[in-house]
Amino acid sequence: MRGGRPDTLMAVTHGKLTRSTRLSLGAIPFVLLIAAYAVGSHLRRLENPADKLLPPFGKMADAFWEMATVPDKRSGDLLLWSDTALSLGRLGVGIAVAALIAVSLGVLIGFVPRVRASLAPFVAAISLIPPITILPILFIIFGLGELSKVMLIVLGTAPIMTRSLAQAVIDIPREQIIKAETLGAGPWQLVQRVVLPQIWPKLVTAMRLGLVPAWIFLISAEAIASTGGLGYRIFLVRRYLAMDIIIPYVLWITLLAYTLDRLLHAFSRRAFRWAHLEGDSL
């Protein structure tokens, strides 16, 4: 079979996968990880039935169910839901404020050369401050309340979002601006009809990328000074080595982050269909 081998090789690099093949290939790493955990958990409990480090799936499910459905003795809250609401609220306000700053500054920097000359180096410098290092300053200035946590998210994400939006404005081909001017557009109309509509999808992308560090800042701020929230909870129960709560919480946070990302992506595809016509998008 002289012709057989190249064909097989070609199939490896060029073959089209059916949906079911793709899904099952994608599931393999997950299944392997879960299996490895199950084996590890089983082996540890063979040695010590009271092992807390790798609790069995059933125990984690029970603990998680309890957090979700049994009111807390002290506060009477369903802790999972109150933690989730608190954290998502902080995250949402933080990202929304950062988006507002990013759009207004981004358009000004990208579209007005004078503003670009005066603000671009400043934003570039600010964006390089490791946000966690200013958390103590935020706590001192804004106290230990909600404001300092939201500010950490804003300061941690707004500068990079601003830079990427300013770049998106700069990337609008000069020809389009000229063309719009020959169609009678003034500066304000240019911003509204040519610039802003074209950066909305970039804003969604910037928010999706900003959410990654935003989660880190949220959990950090909650871990250090808070009385509720997903980050507060996992750092609280850490004292009791409560892996049966920590691991489901980590999975829950991951699921929330993933869902938010997918929702934003789906929103962009629906609202800005023109931006998703060419090429693949993640």
Next chain:
Amino acid sequence: MSFVAVRDVAVSYDETPILERINLDIDEGAFVTVVGASGCGKSTFLRLLLSQESATRGTITLAGEPIPDRPTPDRGIVFQRYSVFPHLTVTENLILPLELARSRHFGRLFGARRKALCTEVDDILVRIGLAHASDRYPAQLSGGMQQRLAIAQALLMKPKLLLLDEPFGALDPGIRRDMHELLLALWEEIGMTVLMVTHDIAEAFKLGTRLIVFDKVRHDPDAPTAYGATITYDLPLRRPSAQRTDIATASVEAADALDQTISLLTNENRKGAPQ
């Protein structure tokens, strides 16, 4: 006073002359085609007429008035690429100039007034053969369809002067021929003045009533950038519209001969392979 008058115009970038001693008068209703080797400044000249760039020296007047220092609706433009707005559908691209004119603050109309505009451009859509594609975005159109849209959009403002910067450079030959027909028909119908920059000499002969060649007349082999380009040929092309097709065919043949002559004259051979 001629319609477009260019007087002793020169352009240099950081002391490097690009264009020098440009003098040109264009009559109203003329179709001027501009050719020349790459880098000879023909696109720079078009950008001067558009006010996208300004001359280092000299004056340009349009209908007796000095041209404004910003691009304005009295001069329409079609570029080779990026001429239509990717975030607007075909219809939205066409009503944009009307919206800009009627809504000074937002540049956008809503509801019944917007609907009225959409009906207003229906005829244009049919005329440029995009009626079936009115809800598509530019990314969903072929290159030829995009350029038809770009031309129609530019003409909506009824510009005194239509500027075309290699508008058909990226199109297939067959499509290009259709575009020529459309453009000539519109030009004859509206009677506007056109200035078109092109790489394609046959196209320049076929479409123009006047052909202009840009080239460097002075050349210093030790300092190739020492001198700018200027107008070296200015050929009136007689082309009564009734005989257009015959003459167009004849001039395509003539163009091949001239093509070779011009490329000799413009040193394209010396520089190596032309584009």
